[in-house]
Amino acid sequence: MNAYITSIATANPKFKIKQQDVLDFMIKAHRLEGADADKLRVLYRATGILSRYSVIEDYTSSLVHDFFPDNDRLEPFPTTQDRLGLFQQEAIGLSVEAAKKAIGNVKANQITHLITVSCTGMYAPGIDIELVDRLGLNSHVERTGINFMGCYAAFNALKVADAICTANSNACVLIVCVELCSIHFQKEAHEDYMLANALFGDGAAAVLMSGRPGKGVNLKTTSFFNELFRNGHEHMAWKIGDFGFEMRLSAYVPDVIESGIKQLTQRLVNKSGVDKFDYFAVHPGGKKILQVIEKELSISKRENQAAHDILAAYGNMSSPTILFVLKRILDQLKAADNGKNLLGLAFGPGLTLESMLLTIEVH
Known part of the structure; x- marks a missing residue:
């Protein structure tokens, strides 16, 4: 399945x-x-x-x-406390807006699973239960929370949804990622803080996944592969402080990604048996990150344009950002793209590198 x-x-x-x-x-x-x-x-x-x-x-x-x-x-x-109060007030509205658009004409009671993702706020009862109420989902919908994993967390949500749908063709999974990065601004003139302040913004994205393809263009989750590069452990961190969540983001992150991205992609190729990619969805963690990936994988800026466009218009929104890139690509696909392959990449604390192969299916 x-x-x-x-x-x-x-x-x-x-x-x-x-x-x-x-x-x-x-x-x-x-x-x-x-x-x-x-x-x-x-x-x-x-x-x-x-x-x-x-x-x-x-x-x-x-x-x-x-x-x-x-x-x-x-x-x-x-x-x-002030910042998380603002998160509780504002995050649910964005989550509902994205979720309603993703659900479209699917009936709320058809959704079997709900996965929520965030690293910029938390409370309980949380966004998952608020979404159940505001979207009219079944009270027995199965809920999973993925928290504090950072920019690559959407990949984990997709992998959980993939496991659910491949186990049950009747499953219908709603994923909602929401991040309010801007509420955690730190005013200390530390290089890591100033870099983070220059990159991050707020946004939400929702994905509907099923064990069966829908009418139109679908993205089949063909394969995933992730790797930890421990030499980058100290270059990206996300900790809870007295005055918000504190992002430590080093200028050396692109160097770590540059040293490992080719190896990561080759391992995905070895696992999937697919060595040709027609589209690229790269998490735009920063302009330099996009440039080193293009160099290492021998792809052009034009081939990676969706990531550059999202970075320019929205900045880095942490977990939803890769979904913004995927949507930009998905909206441009046509019947002639049936059978083509898409490479997705993201990275975050750890230093964690995530990859996935999606196959375009048009029905």
């Missing part, structure tokens, strides 16, 4: 922020001047990001302070 992605949908908060506005906010928040401010400007120009989305209006203008205190030092700085 097989598993099929039959639908992907996305959602973003109402505040669309130009990268220049985020830069202006960060220079002020980090209290940078002269050469230090210029260094941050160079970093922001190098990201390849034009805009991002946030549930916090403060980033759009220095004149507006809705969440952070209205003073130059942003004191008292919001606590973890």
Whole structure:
């Protein structure tokens, strides 16, 4: 039996922020001047990001302070409790929006399993139960939570859904990934924090998977392979602090990915027997990451354009981002693409590298 992605949908908060506005906010928040401010400007120009989305209006203008205190030092700085309160308030709306679009005409009582994914907030009863109520799912729908795994977590959700659907052709699995990265802004002028602040935004994505293909274009989950590269353990971390979740993101992450991505892809090829890929869905963790992957796998920027487009328009939203890329590709596929193969890649704390082979089936 097989598993099929039959639908992907996305959602973003109402505040669309130009990268220049985020830069202006960060220079002020980090209290940078002269050469230090210029260094941050160079970093922001190098990201390849034009805009991002946030549930916090403060980033759009220095004149507006809705969440952070209205003073130059942003004191008292919001606590973890403050930030998770905002997560509980805002994440469910985005989750519902993405889920409703993904479900489409499928009846709510046909959904047998619900998988929720997040690393930027948690509470209980959580988003899974709120989704059951707001979407009208069966009270006995089987629920799984995937938490605190970071940017590659959607791959784990897809693998869980794949196992469910291949075991039961009648299964219908709804996956919902939601991340509010911007609520965890850290003002300390630490290089890792400033890099994370330059990249991350907010968003949600939902996927519908089934044991049977749907009408139109489907993505069959053909194979998965993941690997841990322990030499990158200290370069990416996500910890809970007193003032939000603290992202440690080193500029050396692309170097670790560069050293392992070819080996990872070859192992997927060995496992699946497929060595030709027609489409590429790469998690846009940053512009340099995309560039080193293109170099190592000998693919062009044009072949990887979906990742560049999502990075420019949304930044890195952690777990939903790869689903934004997949949707961009899925929306462009036609009947002539039947039988073609898609390579998906993502990475996160560990340092974890994930890969998957999807086969396009048109019905």
